[in-house]
Amino acid sequence: MPASSSGSEILGFDTPRSTIMVTFRAAPWAHQTCRPYSRPMLTRLLSAGAILLAGALLMWAARLLFHSMLPEPEGHWREVTLQELTAR
Amino acid sequence: MKVLLLGGSGVVGQQVSQGLAARSEVTELVIAGRHRAGIEYTVQRLRSKGAVASPATVDVTDPDEVAAHAEGADVTVSCAGPFLARDASAAQGAIKAGVPYLSLGDDLTGTRKVLELDEAARIADVTVVTGCGFSPGITGLLVALAAEETRTVEDVEISIAASLLDSKGRATAVHFLTALAQPAGMVYDHRFVHEPAASSPRLVFFPAPIGWVETFRCGHPEVVSLLETYPAVRSLQSRIGLEERAAMDLARVAAGAGVGQSERLTRTMLRLSRPVRPVLDRVPPKGARCTGIRVDVRGRDESRSTSVSFGMADRFARLAALPLVQAAIELGTRRVSKGGVHTPDRLFEPRGFLASLIDGGLHVMRLEPGRP
Numbered sequence: 269m270p271a272s273s274s275g276s277e278i279l280g281f282d283t284p285r286s287t288i289m290v291t292f293r294a295a296p297w298a299h300q301t302c303r304p305y306s307r308p309m310l311t312r313l314l315s316a317g318a319i320l321l322a323g324a325l326l327m328w329a330a331r332l333l334f335h336s337m338l339p340e341p342e343g344h345w346r347e348v349t350l351q352e353l354t355a356r
Numbered sequence: 357m358k359v360l361l362l363g364g365s366g367v368v369g370q371q372v373s374q375g376l377a378a379r380s381e382v383t384e385l386v387i388a389g390r391h392r393a394g395i396e397y398t399v400q401r402l403r404s405k406g407a408v409a410s411p412a413t414v415d416v417t418d419p420d421e422v423a424a425h426a427e428g429a430d431v432t433v434s435c436a437g438p439f440l441a442r443d444a445s446a447a448q449g450a451i452k453a454g455v456p457y458l459s460l461g462d463d464l465t466g467t468r469k470v471l472e473l474d475e476a477a478r479i480a481d482v483t484v485v486t487g488c489g490f491s492p493g494i495t496g497l498l499v500a501l502a503a504e505e506t507r508t509v510e511d512v513e514i515s516i517a518a519s520l521l522d523s524k525g526r527a528t529a530v531h532f533l534t535a536l537a538q539p540a541g542m543v544y545d546h547r548f549v550h551e552p553a554a555s556s557p558r559l560v561f562f563p564a565p566i567g568w569v570e571t572f573r574c575g576h577p578e579v580v581s582l583l584e585t586y587p588a589v590r591s592l593q594s595r596i597g598l599e600e601r602a603a604m605d606l607a608r609v610a611a612g613a614g615v616g617q618s619e620r621l622t623r624t625m626l627r628l629s630r631p632v633r634p635v636l637d638r639v640p641p642k643g644a645r646c647t648g649i650r651v652d653v654r655g656r657d658e659s660r661s662t663s664v665s666f667g668m669a670d671r672f673a674r675l676a677a678l679p680l681v682q683a684a685i686e687l688g689t690r691r692v693s694k695g696g697v698h699t700p701d702r703l704f705e706p707r708g709f710l711a712s713l714i715d716g717g718l719h720v721m722r723l724e725p726g727r728p
Contacts, residue, residue, distance in 0.1 A: 332601055332640060338559065338568040344728040345563040345667060345721040353711045353720070 357688045358384040360429040360455070362416050362446055363436030365394025367525035368460065368489070368680075371673040372435055373398055375681035377407035381689055388414040388425055389436065416442045422449025431688035433680060434459035437527035438534065438619060443486060444469035447697075451482045456687040460493075460676055461486035462531060464538060467577035474697040481695035488683045488700050490649055490675035491516050491594075492578045494668065496701030497679075497710055498651040498720070499582060502664035504706075506655025509586045513652040514578050515560040515595040517569040519643035520603050520636065523672040530622045535596060536607060537616025538575035543583060543592035554608045560595065562648035563669040563721040569648070570604065571597035581699040599643030603636045647672040650723075665723035678716045682709065 359376055363369045364387035376382045387398050387409055395411040402409040415421050416436040422445065426432045432450040434457070436442050443461040447470050450457030461467050470486040477484045487493055495514045503509045518532060539550035553574050560571045576594035583592060598604035606629075610616070615625045650667040668675065683700060686692040692703060700709070710720055 328602075328605065331605075341567070342561050343665075343723045343725045346724050346728070348666075348714075348720040348722050350711055350714050353707050353714065 357381045357430045357685075358386070358428065359684060359688060360386045360388060360412075360426050360432045362388050362414065362422070362432065362434040363442075365389050365391055365398050366435055366437070366527060367523070368673050368676045369435035370398055370401075371677035372433065372680050372684075373402060373409075374405075375677050376433075376684060377402050377405060377409070379681065379685055381685050383408060385409040386412050386425065386429065388412040388416075390415065417445045419445050419448035419452060422446050423452040426450050426453035426455045429453075429455050431455065431684050432457045433684045434461075435676075435680070437462070437525075438530045439463040439466040440534065440619070441466070443467070444473065447473055447484050447486070448476075451477050451480050451484065454480055454482055456483040456485075456693070458485040458488045458680065458683050458687060460489040460680060462489060462492060462577060463534065464541060464575045464577050464580065467492075467580060471580070471697050478696045483687055483693050483695060483703075484697040485683060485687065485700060485703055486697065487577050487581065488680050489677075490647070490668070490679065491576065492581060493679045493700050494675065494710075494713070495578055495649055495651055496581060496585075496699055497704070497706040498649070498666040498668075499578075499653055500585075500701045500706040501710065502651060502653035502666060503586070503655070505657070505664050506653055506662050507657045508655040509589055509653055510656060511591045511652070511654040512582060512586070512589060513591075513593055513595065514576070515562070515569075515571050515597070515648075515650040515652075516576075517560070517562045517566050517571070517597055517599055517648035517650075517669075518672070519599045519645055519647060520633070521600075521643045521645045522647050526623070526626060528672070529626050530616075530619060532596070532598075533607060533611055533616035533622050533625075534619075535574040535576060535616075536572070536611035537614070540573040540575045540594070541579050542573065542594070543579065543589055546588075546590055548579075548583065554611050558595065560597070560650055561723075562650055563667040563719075565644040566599060566646065566648040566669050567644075569597045569599055570601060571595035572604075572608065581701070585702060599641070600636060600639070601641055602639040606636070644669075646670055647675055649675070667721045667723065668718060669721070670718055674718070678713050678718055679709075682712050682716070 364373050387395050389395050399409045399411045434446045439461045440463040443466040447457050536554040540553040554572045556573050559568050574596040648669045652665045654663045
């Protein structure tokens with residue numbers, strides 16, 4: 269039986285009732301073309317990017333929340349009066 | 357006294373126009389700027405309060421156009437920011453017309469350009485004052501006040517706390533990003549050096565209701581003007597921070613990416629970020645809806661080291677407008693007149709000038725050790 273255009277070899281046909289079943293024996297190199305390596309690589313890169321972004325956002329949120337834990341004031345502000353300024 | 361007010365339709369410009377109209381010395385106001393609708397609106401508001409005001413469309417970047425409108429005025433006041441490209445051209449126009457000029461000029465490069473006009477101003481015997489807002493302006497006067505106590509001035513640090521909720525003007529935002537994008541000119545170990553801006557984070561304590569704000573180095577004109585007044589200073593630097601920390605982080609990222617290097621790019625970025633702004637306004641910690649100034653001066657009184665810190669906290673427009681209005685009255689009435697280019701701390705007597713600001717409703721604060 270001749271090989272198909274995809275490189276797989278058609279082994280036979282079966283027609284139980286209304287369904288036509290075609291049985292294939294895949295060519296030795298077929299899995300390489302049907303499951304490209306770029307797809308899982310892209311998925312992995314996207315996942316890594318999402319994890320990094322989530323981490324950065326968490327750290328940024330922590331930094332913003334940290335603002336409430338500020339040190340004690342280094343003194344107190346007192347108003348300078350007009351008399352004080354014009355005294356000299 | 358007739359006043360030509362450039363940039364009178366902006367946030368600060370409107371406050372200045374109202375401040376000038378309220379003064380008995382001012383008899384006539386000409387509100388000038390690029391946007392006719394904004395100017396007309398300001399003029400209508402002034403007229404409704406009984407002031408004599410008229411509109412004029414002026415391109416501030418054209419000295420001849422400024423000169424033509426300044427003829428016959430007693431003083432030209434400029435709020436037309438950003439000042440990088442507008443301060444020197446407006447000053448040139450006023451010098452040409454022989455009319456005293458003062459501006460809010462808060463751009464490092466812009467201030468240098470105005471200082472270069474010193475000889476022309478001296479020859480024409482025209483008083484030019486640049487940086488007459490709160491920073492530069494009030495900051496220089498507070499340094500002068502502190503220097504009276506420390507006798508010698510060794511270290512000066514000027515810090516500004518800005519708020520997104522307080523200063524909503526586009527020119528202010530452009531200036532803020534420019535200050536973070538320009539190399540920060542500073543004095544370190546008696547040498548003038550340029551350090552990367554938006555670097556060296558440090559928490560600074562401002563008067564209430566602001567409190568602690570994370571500040572960063574920035575390029576600001578005080579460094580140039582104060583170095584002329586205190587040439588033996590060991591360190592001198594300006595710092596700036598936004599009370600809204602999330603917005604400050606984004607501004608630093610934007611400045612690091614080159615936004616702020618050109619006005620067009622900065623304006624585009626601000627336009628694009630407009631939908632994000634309401635979100636940033638809500639991200640904690642929220643700002644105090646007011647702007648803060650802090651000046652730290654360290655020096656030596658005889659043998660012991662002394663440190664004096666002054667601060668102020670008020671609405672951005674008031675802090676910028678009140679010193680400008682007071683200076684306009686001083687120059688317009690010729691109570692102060694000295695041909696050449698000056699900064700407020702070198703032209704006005706600090707105690708008297710600050711007293712007039714307190715009279716106008718501002719509060720000068722002083723940092724004291726311990727709890728009240």
